[in-house]
Amino acid sequence: MSYDKDNIFAKILRGEIPCDKVYEDDQILAFNDIGPQAPVHVLVIPKGAYVSQDDFNANASDAEIAGLWRAVSKIAGELGVAEPGYRTIQNTGSDGGQEVPHFHVHICGGRKLGRMIAP
Ligand code: 5GP
Numbered sequence: 001m002s003y004d005k006d007n008i009f010a011k012i013l014r015g016e017i018p019c020d021k022v023y024e025d026d027q028i029l030a031f032n033d034i035g036p037q038a039p040v041h042v043l044v045i046p047k048g049a050y051v052s053q054d055d056f057n058a059n060a061s062d063a064e065i066a067g068l069w070r071a072v073s074k075i076a077g078e079l080g081v082a083e084p085g086y087r088t089i090q091n092t093g094s095d096g097g098q099e100v101p102h103f104h105v106h107i108c109g110g111r112k113l114g115r116m117i118a119p
Pocket of ligand 1: 008017020031033036091097098099
């Protein structure tokens with residue numbers, strides 16, 4: 001699947017659509033999900049054009065991959081969910097429930113989330 005430069009997160013990265021930003025560095029943008037599923041629900045996205053987790057893992061540089069995951073933990077700490085805990089979700093493709101074709105990590109927390117996601 002080729003990258004759709006008109007996907008909603010690409011528009012957020014270009015500043016064409018606003019977002020409620022919680023973190024930004026040279027490689028990463030993080031913002032509150034527009035339809036939160038938990039008291040804390042943040043989306044962490046790379047600034048590079050990657051369709052999915054698999055595209056990111058295959059084609060991003062080691063620095064981009066390390067930077068994203070270090071940012072996830074940093075953001076979780078800043079949001080106050082590192083303790084007592086939180087969940088990251090990376091939906092991939094159709095069966096995975098991915099709606100936006102720009103790789104993103106969900107950080108969800110702020111309440112007990114249960115063992116897994118409901119169907
Ligand atoms: P996915 O199902 O692709 O893993 O998750 C996409 C997420 O993006 C959903 O949780 C949805 O609420 C969120 N989302 C979709 N459009 C927007 C938007 O315009 N702004 C923000 N902040 N979140 C969005």
